[in-house]
């Protein structure tokens with residue numbers, strides 16, 4: 001195979017000519033520009049890149065990317081993208097989804113795409129609300145949330161998307177937020193480069209229906225106290241003076257501690273590559289919601305053969321053993337006879 | 341057949357045999373084996389498997405009875421036969437469930453060992469039908485098959501309980517002797533099938549031979565029968581079921597289109613065999629994906645279609661319900677896609693293993709919005725092959741989802757099929773777009789994904805990986821030409837009409853309706869799908885009575901062939917037999933304003949030719965079935 005250099009592109013090359021139509025101030029804008037800014041650095045071609053989405057505010061994303069794209073139907077983005085990625089392993093397939101799209105109507109497809117380890121980069125914009133249908137609570141809304149459909153407060157326990165993805169055997173799980181472009185770019189790049197399914201939860205502010213849902217952790221002034229950056233191989237520390245950290249309690253559950261109280265050696269050293277998802281899962285349970293110290297970054301990144309590659313291998317194997325198909329022989333593969 | 345020389349051999353032109361037993365007795369396998377041996381012998385044949393939805397319903401009960409009917413003949417036949425003339429009943433329940441269908445004078449072969457009190461009770465017989473007169477007027481053969489099988493396999497060291505399992509092979513042996521089937525094919529098949537468990541193989545072989553020899557030597561049977569090979573046209577033949585033919589048709593379509601095949605499917609009766617068959621043939625570049633649900637099956641197929649594959653999803657009625665939204669998406673995206681519906685009895689879970697044709701209206705209208713979709717229906721097991729290629733041709737050429745309808749009857753039924761010469765199959769390849777197709781106001785080359793071919797109205801198919809043609813498509817309404825999102829009402833009407841016109845325009849590209857016309861104008865019987873055989877056989881019978889009738893069979897149900905209205909209006913009477921409540925007849929009435937008379941049957945079983953014949957005679961003002 002000859003390698004042809006990927007042409008040098010700029011952000012503009014990745015922007016479509018369509019007017020972006022999210023509400024002014026919506027967090028989706030900063031995610032879109034992070035992605036458009038990142039694309040030239042990925043070393044990929046526009047024609048080999050496909051963005052697939054379902055329905056919801058986030059799902060308009062593909063229209064704004066000057067790549068191939070499909071705006072599908074509600075909840076099915078992961079399933080549509082699965083077919084495309086399995087049929088065309090040569091493509092870079094991205095899924096853009098929201099908390100309603102991916103976790104409610106499309107929950108089944110998300111978990112199966114993750115367990116099959118389809119070669120997809122899934123960005124789930126979590127705004128903890130239904131935006132496009134004008135403000136109903138979502139599967140990530142906190143208990144007690146008052147919305148049009150829950151005037152007395154929601155009574156459902158929300159999903160923790162990171163825990164869910166880990167439970168679904170995901171090989172790459174990360175979290176980032178719309179207020180930090182560099183962190184988004186860094187996380188999306190890692191997700192893109194991962195072979196297999198990568199799942200990124202992006203905290204995204206819906207300033208119209210759920211403004212400030214993540215401010216307690218993502219606002220500039222709160223980040224040092226409430227965002228816990230995960231660095232592979234490093235003790236987990238945060239705080240304005242790096243004075244806080246994560247350490248196991250007597251039962252082995254992870255908890256936030258003062259480094260001064262426990263000593264540096266007691267801190268958990270982050271290891272995203274562990275075969276067992278238990279470490280990542282424990283980290284995902286650290287915060288009960290985006291109002292207390294919350295880890296961001298890559299929770300888990302492990303290698304496992306991906307479905308599309310395995311399917312491709314089976315085809316090559318079958319062709320090597322039986323030769324590529326001969327239709328006339330296929331028709332005669334049962335008991336056949338000749339009438340003279 | 342020198343080994344049958346000691347007894348008379350009587351020649352028959354055809355025989356209809358039904359094997360019936362418990363679901364666990366292996367009746368489908370027995371029937372299938374007898375069918376294959378007959379096919380190899382050179383008979384024309386048609387089969388009707390009939391089994392319960394439960395995998396192993398309680399043994400010995402009526403609910404657990406599984407049956408397989410085969411019609412073998414020395415001339416060309418169209419149906420598995422209205423009534424079995426020979427019934428092989430492995431237990432009282434099988435006798436009770438099936439005797440009603442056997443005309444007096446018919447042959448009944450029973451496994452007499454199973455007619456003991458417990459089994460009689462389970463079947464609901466108060467007294468033993470072998471002695472209480474129930475079987476008066478039938479030609480009854482009581483054979484202690486279980487004990488003879490145990491006896492025959494004793495020397496092999498098989499435990500009696502295991503040996504009993506071979507009793508279906510004993511039954512197969514008897515019937516093979518009775519109808520002078522050659523032994524070799526079945527023997528070879530048993531040897532291959534059970535190669536992994538030599539004891540089971542030997543026990544089945546011993547039982548099969550013992551059954552055969554029993555027929556030959558026991559005083560019971562006075563004569564065996566011979567059904568001469570059918571005079572088939574020269575060529576290579578195989579015996580094929582509808583689902584296998586359909587799977588092969590899809591593989592053929594992928595080869596003829598020079599596109600890899602992608603199947604997204606969720607297991608469902610009676611469609612799963614297509615998934616199984618396609619999964620075997622990865623060396624053809626076939627990708628099959630057993631999806632997490634029906635919706636994922638079609639969604640993945642849509643993704644693969646976007647990627648330039650020949651994309652297919654297979655299911656049955658309940659699955660079509662679930663796929664409806666995604667089918668609408670495919671209409672809007674204008675991508676090639678085949679949705680295969682192997683119809684079964686509905687509504688809801690309905691009769692999963694029984695046949696019905698009740699999804700025609702679903703196929704025609706079962707989506708929100710104006711979402712027209714071509715419909716192709718297969719009429720016989722082997723025709724599933726051609727229908728699959730035709731569905732693919734239309735899908736690819738017109739960039740549209742196409743519904744391919746079959747049903748449980750032809751899906752599981754089989755018939756001999758003269759294999760086509762691969763070189764004669766149509767080339768259905770289409771071109772992907774590779775170049776921009778429009779120039780902007782600024783003079784720049786652009787790609788407009790909805791700029792249509794002026795003749796077919798198909799939009800260009802530009803697959804990811806093609807530089808310069810990057811574009812976005814989706815389920816929102818699109819601006820004519822550019823494909824950009826557009827909510828303008830006038831544009832929406834234009835797009836709605838364009839999508840409709842594209843599908844309607846297929847009429848120019850399909851043959852006229854197939855008519856078997858005998859020149860008279862009294863009666864036309866119109867059918868679609870699997871009623872082909874029953875209608876054809878009924879028409880033959882009516883003609884044999886010296887009367888006139890014609891048969892039109894509609895393969896393209898949307899759009900209808902251009903001459904269909906004219907054909908219908910040629911005849912004084914139009915009769916439409918359907919295994920539903922009259923769906924095609926309603927469409928014909930609405931479309932062509934003809935007085936189409938409906939004949940319906942919703943019993944999970946195909947029409948008997950005699951049922952259609954009776955309705956035809958009534959319309960021909962000749963109510964007496966005695967006249968000939």
Ligand code: SF4
Nearest residue numbers: 023026057131206207
């Ligand atoms: S409703 Fe909320 S999520 Fe949707 S575009 Fe507006 S601000 Fe963004």
